[in-house]
Amino acid sequence: MPQFNDTELTAAVIQSFEEVKNPRIKFLMEELVKSLHGLVRKTDLTFAEWEYAIDFLTRVGQKCTPSRQEFILLSDVLGVSMLVDAVNHREREGATETTVLGPFYVGEHKPMPHGTDVSPSLEGEKMFVQGRVTNLAG
Structure with missing residues (x-):
């Protein structure tokens, strides 16, 4: 088995993905290895x-x-x-x-009719909220 230093090991692992057919999966795996190996190096993980x-x-x-x-x-x-x-x-x-x-x-919560008090058991002053949902065109 070949010996690797910490940077050569990362390159060897990335090289092991050469046969991965899906380019997106290959890219994601390469980036995951680079990031994870970088974390180990940066933190001197024990x-x-x-x-x-x-x-x-x-x-x-x-x-x-x-x-x-x-x-x-x-x-x-x-x-x-x-x-x-x-x-x-x-x-x-x-x-x-x-x-x-x-x-x-x-x-999911059960549907409630318009105007329903959603906090009937809580103490305090009631607050009325009114809103409208629109798209970017208004």
Whole structure:
């Protein structure tokens, strides 16, 4: 087996993707390796820290079920979900900012008639809000 220094190893891993047929997948894998290898170099990641990270990701995966996706929650906590949304909606000048549902989304709510008090059990002064949803053309 050949010996590699830290920069040669990154190049060798990227070279291993040469046979990937889908150019987008190939590009994404190359960028992932460059970024991850860069993080390891920049932080001088230790064996113990890497083992902790692998254990953390393993435990996240073990919590997933067909109806419970913990990795999307992790994506939300790390801000990746919003970042993906932001880069996919750059050309929205003049529009309300987009958003993702996020880690606190609890599912669809039942429809309520116009004018319904959405906080009937909360104390405090009631507030009336009126709005209108339009497209960029008004």
